[in-house]
Amino acid sequence: MRFNQAFASALCTSAALLGSVRAADDIDDGAEASSTSLSESSTSLPVEKPTFTPSNIKASFFEQFTDDWDSRWQPSHAKKQDSKAEEDWAYVGTWAVEEPHVLKAIDGDKGLVVKNPAAHHAISAKFDKKIDNKGKTLVVQYEVKLQNGLECGGAYMKLLRDNKELHADEFSNASPYVIMFGPDKCGATNKVHFIFQHKNPKTGEYEEKHLKSPPMARIVKTTTLYTLIVNPDQTYEIRIDGGKSKDGSLLEDFSPSVNPEKEIDDPSDKKPEDWVDEARIPDPAAMKPEDWNEDAPYEIVDEEATKPDDWLEDEPSMIPDPEAEKPEDWDDEEDGDWVPPSVPNPKCEEASGCGKWEPPMKKNPEYKGKWSAPYIDNPAYKGVWKPKTIANPDYFEDKTPANFEPMGAIGFEIWTMQNDILFDNIYIGHSIEDAEQLKTETYDVKHPIETAEDEATKPKPSEEDPPKSPMDLKFMDDPVLFVREKVQLFLEIAKKDPVEAARFVPEVAGGIGVIAVTLLAVILGGVLGGAKAAPDIKKASDQVKKAAAEAKDQAMDAKNQVVDAAASGADKVQTEVNKRTTRSSGPAE
Numbered sequence: 001m002r003f004n005q006a007f008a009s010a011l012c013t014s015a016a017l018l019g020s021v022r023a024a025d026d027i028d029d030g031a032e033a034s035s036t037s038l039s040e041s042s043t044s045l046p047v048e049k050p051t052f053t054p055s056n057i058k059a060s061f062f063e064q065f066t067d068d069w070d071s072r073w074q075p076s077h078a079k080k081q082d083s084k085a086e087e088d089w090a091y092v093g094t095w096a097v098e099e100p101h102v103l104k105a106i107d108g109d110k111g112l113v114v115k116n117p118a119a120h121h122a123i124s125a126k127f128d129k130k131i132d133n134k135g136k137t138l139v140v141q142y143e144v145k146l147q148n149g150l151e152c153g154g155a156y157m158k159l160l161r162d163n164k165e166l167h168a169d170e171f172s173n174a175s176p177y178v179i180m181f182g183p184d185k186c187g188a189t190n191k192v193h194f195i196f197q198h199k200n201p202k203t204g205e206y207e208e209k210h211l212k213s214p215p216m217a218r219i220v221k222t223t224t225l226y227t228l229i230v231n232p233d234q235t236y237e238i239r240i241d242g243g244k245s246k247d248g249s250l251l252e253d254f255s256p257s258v259n260p261e262k263e264i265d266d267p268s269d270k271k272p273e274d275w276v277d278e279a280r281i282p283d284p285a286a287m288k289p290e291d292w293n294e295d296a297p298y299e300i301v302d303e304e305a306t307k308p309d310d311w312l313e314d315e316p317s318m319i320p321d322p323e324a325e326k327p328e329d330w331d332d333e334e335d336g337d338w339v340p341p342s343v344p345n346p347k348c349e350e351a352s353g354c355g356k357w358e359p360p361m362k363k364n365p366e367y368k369g370k371w372s373a374p375y376i377d378n379p380a381y382k383g384v385w386k387p388k389t390i391a392n393p394d395y396f397e398d399k400t401p402a403n404f405e406p407m408g409a410i411g412f413e414i415w416t417m418q419n420d421i422l423f424d425n426i427y428i429g430h431s432i433e434d435a436e437q438l439k440t441e442t443y444d445v446k447h448p449i450e451t452a453e454d455e456a457t458k459p460k461p462s463e464e465d466p467p468k469s470p471m472d473l474k475f476m477d478d479p480v481l482f483v484r485e486k487v488q489l490f491l492e493i494a495k496k497d498p499v500e501a502a503r504f505v506p507e508v509a510g511g512i513g514v515i516a517v518t519l520l521a522v523i524l525g526g527v528l529g530g531a532k533a534a535p536d537i538k539k540a541s542d543q544v545k546k547a548a549a550e551a552k553d554q555a556m557d558a559k560n561q562v563v564d565a566a567a568s569g570a571d572k573v574q575t576e577v578n579k580r581t582t583r584s585s586g587p588a589e
């Protein structure tokens with residue numbers, strides 16, 4: 001009986017869930033119909049584009065790729081170090097300075113563009129004089145425009161260490177750098193690198209320090225602004241499009257850490273052979289009780305059970321299909337005697353069951369299982385053994401890792417599967433205010449224009465076009481696709497915030513609950529239900545039909561409410577839909 005009740009409840013919940021899905025689809029349909037005229041009118045407005053004017057901002061290095069850019073930048077002709085196939089690993093990728101061909105916002109505004117897909121690119125520019133940020137704030141800022149998106153590749157910069165061997169035509173992956181900063185994506189990897197090379201004061205060797213848990217890069221075709229600020233107090237901040245994305249301490253947030261541990265485990269210390277590290281042991285004095293029967297079965301036949309009055313013991317559970325007909329091409333000599341397929345006996349559906357009745361099993365009250373001695377505290381326990389610690393012979397303490405080595409050049413040394421990555425408005429200096437002023441003059445001007453054009457040029461959804469977001473899918477159009485995409489979206493959001501996932505994809509959250517309840521019901525039913533399960537199946541089916549009908553009525557009511565309110569609230573509905581769609585494809589690590 002418990003199984004039947006739980007099973008019926010689970011099925012009713014499933015029906016209600018599908019009804020809510022239908023309701024959500026109908027709501028979207030009503031909102032879409034009422035907001036069409038609004039979206040059409042907004043996308044038809046022309047966007048006025050300003051003309052590029054060079055900025056007057058001063059910095060240690062400032063680049064807007066004006067006409068004399070090639071006097072500062074030089075492509076590399078080096079080979080990748082340790083390369084055996086020189087042609088494959090050579091920096092054959094070409095560069096150009098040109099206006100964007102995707103979402104152009106400012107007439108005459110040019111940037112440095114990666115021109116070849118699936119190729120290695122390297123280019124660098126020397127500073128007029130070396131940049132030394134000792135005791136100063138270091139600000140690194142630049143724009144990235146992924147005109148063809150970014151599936152696999154980098155768009156980061158390197159600030160190269162100042163030295164006499166710094167030759168632009170030999171710039172490569174082996175060139176020593178001080179800071180590496182910017183977006184990098186390939187497959188599941190999506191991050192904004194912040195790596196700096198730290199000099200060991202004892203050995204003089206350099207070691208890369210990688211930011212732990214870096215923010216995700218924004219993979220969009222509009223311009224993205226990346227800013228790195230390193231302060232003299234050893235703190236840092238990463239901004240994306242002007243908003244804080246990550247901040248912390250150089251002394252705490254990097255791996256390997258800047259300073260090694262003061263003490264380390266003694267490598268020569270060994271655990272004594274007689275060391276006892278088992279905290280609890282079986283009680284050696286415990287004895288198995290005389291009445292403990294290890295052979296008693298877990299389940300026994302329920303002797304008190306009785307056969308239901310309507311049980312059809314003489315009826316088989318399966319019968320030959322009375323409507324089946326022998327195929328015309330059936331050959332008895334070659335195919336053998338034709339036997340109609342079996343179908344469930346309809347008489348059994350109206351009764352508690354058919355066939356030979358056997359009493360169900362129940363849990364054996366005498367069952368105790370295999371006896372084992374209880375555990376007690378081990379009187380010989382000495383605790384968890386640890387080697388003794390000794391002073392770390394390689395220990396040092398650098399309290400000012402933000403005092404980077406002097407920097408003599410900037411370089412882009414990347415490999416990417418997508419071309420037409422554009423870099424622009426590079427600022428390297430010591431003034432946060434100047435960097436923000438540059439953002440106001442450039443990014444803040446172009447970004448709203450790009451966004452408006454992007455929205456205006458997006459193809460209008462049609463019945464023929466597949467939905468672009470899981471939030472746009474409708475269950476009745478393609479149930480399999482609907483379930484697959486909704487589950488995938490739920491899992492992606494749940495990796496970061498399970499509560500947010502349940503809020504934005506309630507269909508999946510409810511489905512998981514239904515599955516859990518159903519599985520629990522099946523388990524309990526197998527133990528408790530036995531042959532008594534059958535009588536309530538018909539009742540459960542009726543409950544499901546009733547719940548589905550109620551859910552359908554609720555869906556229609558919800559649709560009517562939305563249609564009535566659409567004239568005054570279409571823009572609000574569309575905003576919410578867009579917000580949810582953005583969340584489904586937004587960043588993650």
